[in-house]
Amino acid sequence: MDFLRPAAWEEALAAKAEHPTAVPIAGGTDVMVEINFDHRRPEYLMDLNRIGELSEWAVGEEHVRLGASVPYTRIMEHLRTELPGLALASHTVGSPQIRNRGSVGGNLGAASPAGDAHPALLSAGAEVEVESVRGVRRIPVEDFYTGVKRNALAPDELIKAVLIKKASGPQQFSKVGTRNAMVIAVCAFGIALHPDTRTVKTGIGSAAPTPLRARAAEDFLNAALEEGGFWESGKVITPSVAKQFAALASGACNPIDDVRGTAKYRRHAVGIMARRTLGWTWEQYRATGTTLEGAA
């Protein structure tokens, strides 16, 4: 094994072009587990910790540009207003030690369907900025997940940043697990109200081969909210609408039975989380009409 230590982004791109099998490592919270357990013996390990810009973020007019290796702890501390859904999801990642090292770039690189950041990214709306010596691409996050632990990266590409739409309304994240800390999601659900475009977007985690949006549920809800004039009036969502939304979210799942839970349970739980998180966010919207910071 060779250990590559690029000091700058361009160096990292050159190294990745020369050694496409190189495995990037930032927080190490996934990669080192695989190495410790001898599940993986990469030819090259490429440390990204030296590249300062990967740990930086910038809040723009419409987006937050989040460097690929910004630790979850920083997101919880600094981006709760702009990215409430992601801040909530970040808080459910592993433990303080893990959140001090793990990052959204790592979640995307690993592309596990159970990654906690995914439902938040999908519901907020995000693009993944990837780069190689050939150039830069921006991939809508929906298109980034291509299969179980597979993503749209070419062998010579690295994830540089994620551009996440700033919240224009309440967002929520819900996750099912056996305890609060150190839990890989049995299943998870993210929801974001976008009053600016009068749409609701969702993200489902750990209940299909890839993280995904519950598009039929979104379409149904968006139409129902529009037709009923809910965005203007801010009235309580009709229970039958919430129920149908939940049923469609449940129907979007394509889960498996595994050690963490059964497919049937996951479908059921996603429906429950969809109904609850819709209720929470809509109540916030009714109360304030604006973004609420993610609660701790």
Added chain:
Amino acid sequence: MRVNFTVNGPPQEADDVWEGESLLYVLRERMGLPGSKNACEQGECGSCTVRLDGVPVCACLVAAGQVEGRDVVTVEGLADFAKQREEHGGCASAGSGARGASGAPEASGTPGTSLDEARGWAAKGTDSGTGEGDELSPIQQAFIDAGAVQCGFCTPGLLVTADEMLERNPSPSDADIREALSGNLCRCTGYEKILDAVRLAAARQSEAV
């Protein structure tokens, strides 16, 4: 490969490090510092918690090559680390002493805990007398006084984690303590005495100010 970094203050060098090796392995097997415990090797248990540039991390999940040029504090250096922090008015950036020294600091002249001292560290006394005559950090003393140690395997990780929380948050609520320690598993105590120990350390810390 060779890796240079500071451990508990003085600069150290590890040779013939395998590229896939963890910081934990380097500390335990190459530097003779077994205080950081090796249990799950997947970041689940927190028993290998160390400070990396001041930040609590699982040493089993840090690749050795990633610590090149950085500062590590282990449980063996916790007493000196806490002492330095007190002397410098709560500012406790790991290895700041080593960096502040001009030129290449001699290990003996560098503040902190030398490797030999750290390797030779052993608690004196037994049972309720444990720790007597030893210079301990406040959190270590609180763990002994509160009876928060049973088999002791999780203790080093808990000490490093709890010490960092008290540095950041001198008067934590119970919820803060639980949250801060949520990445450290203990299978003996049921955590109650550990919570007592952290409350005790926090109380003593606030009295001291």
